[in-house]
Structure formats: structure tokens, C-alpha cells
Amino acid sequence: xxxxxxxxxxxxxxxxxxxxxxxxxxxxxxxxxxxxxxxxxxxxxxxxxxxxxxxxxxxxxxxxxxxxxxxxxxxxxxxxxxxxxxxxxxxxxxxxxxxxxxxxxxxxxxxxxxxxxxxxxxxxxxxxxxxxxxxxxxxxxxxxxxxxxxxxxxxxxxxxxxxxxxxxxxxxxx
Numbered sequence: 001x002x003x004x005x006x007x008x009x010x011x012x013x014x015x016x017x018x019x020x021x022x023x024x025x026x027x028x029x030x031x032x033x034x035x036x037x038x039x040x041x042x043x044x045x046x047x048x049x050x051x052x053x054x055x056x057x058x059x060x061x062x063x064x065x066x067x068x069x070x071x072x073x074x075x076x077x078x079x080x081x082x083x084x085x086x087x088x089x090x091x092x093x094x095x096x097x098x099x100x101x102x103x104x105x106x107x108x109x110x111x112x113x114x115x116x117x118x119x120x121x122x123x124x125x126x127x128x129x130x131x132x133x134x135x136x137x138x139x140x141x142x143x144x145x146x147x148x149x150x151x152x153x154x155x156x157x158x159x160x161x162x163x164x165x166x167x168x169x170x171x172x173x174x
Contacts, residue, residue: 001078002052002115009105016071016102018058019047023060026067030090033070047072059111061089061102068093071106081117083110089134094129104137111166120163122147135160138169 009016020134027033028040034044047070050056057073069089076083089099098173110116120140123130131141139162147156 001055001076001081001083001117003078004114005054006051006057006059006107007113009059009109011101013063014098014102014105015062015065016105017039017062018051019044019060019070021045021048021069027060027070030068030092030152032068032088032090035120049152057083057106059102059106061098063093063098069099069102071102071108073106081115083112083116083119085116085119085121087130100133100136103133107137107139107164108169111164111169116166118163118165120161122148122159122161123158131160131162137164139164140168157158159166 006018006020011170021041021071024040024044025037027044028035028037033043033082035038047058051058055076055078057076059071060067061069061071069087071085071087072085073085084101087099087103110119122145123134123135125144142161142163145161148159149157151157
């Protein structure tokens with residue numbers, strides 16, 4: 001895997017770029033970051049610092065210059081060539097295909113530019129919208145981790161693991 005870090009990605013409707021300290025207000029107000037403004041500023045400051053590292057991947061999704069969501073590559077294993085993606089988007093921007101577009105661009109970036117071998121997502125079984133984002137981007141459900149994510153009520157949710165490997169993507173391109 002190449003140590004290229006977070007670089008800007010332009011899609012048909014969106015710009016994905018490194019986080020900036022000024023993003024905290026828009027992300028908190030849009031409820032992409034579900035926290036107080038003070039917590040949001042600290043979270044974004046950490047994203048800004050991490051995005052400078054060669055194997056850290058943080059993007060802010062912008063639409064018409066305004067921050068509407070985020071995509072993060074985490075659990076990065078340069079040796080094994082994999083990265084897990086996590087993402088969120090402001091509630092008012094859901095259901096418009098923005099997240100599918102952003103995640104698709106990040107998958108291509110990770111597999112083709114960063115030369116990861118595998119990109120995967122762990123999605124709560126009941127999160128149908130997030131599961132569809134994975135499926136629309138060619139990811140396959142590879143299995144279910146039973147009672148893997150804790151809930152605030154003390155219970156646990158099953159998690160679907162979706163994955164795509166570089167050869168899946170290059171087969172589609174040919």
C-alpha cells in the first residue's frame with residue numbers, strides 16, 4: 001500500500017478534501033457530527049492532524065463548498081493492504097446518492113491510487129441505507145458478526161461486513 005494519505009477527490013457533484021478547522025461548525029450544525037460545538041472542534045482538530053499522516057485517510061464531503069459529511073479510512077494495515085471505511089452525512093442530505101458517490105470515489109482512490117488490496121465496511125445489520133451504499137459500490141456482504149456493536153441501551157447489534165478487493169474493481173474497469 002502506498003503512503004499517499006488524504007488527497008482531494010472530485011466527483012460529478014462533490015469535492016472530497018482534507019478536513020479544516022473551520023469544518024467543525026458546518027458538520028456540527030448539519031448534525032454530521034452528533035456532538036456539541038466544543039466536542040466538534042476537538043474532533044475536527046484531531047482529523048486535521050491525522051490527515052497529515054501518510055497512512056491516515058480523512059475526507060470532508062463538500063457540496064457547493066459546504067461540508068455535508070465525512071468519510072474516514074481507519075484500521076489501515078499497510079502490510080496486509082486493507083482499510084476499513086466509516087462514513088456519515090447530514091440527515092438533510094441523505095437519500096440523494098451523495099454518500100454512494102463519495103464512498104465509490106474513496107473506494108477507487110484506496111484501491112487504485114493508494115494500492116490497497118482490500119476495502120471493507122462494518123455496517124449494523126439494521127442500517128439498510130448504509131448497506132445499500134456498500135452494495136451500490138460493488139461491495140459484497142462477506143458475513144455477519146453476531147452481537148458485534150454495543151448499543152447505548154446495553155444490547156448488541158449484529159454487523160454485516162462488506163468488502164471489495166482490487167481485482168473486483170479492475171475487472172469492472174476492463
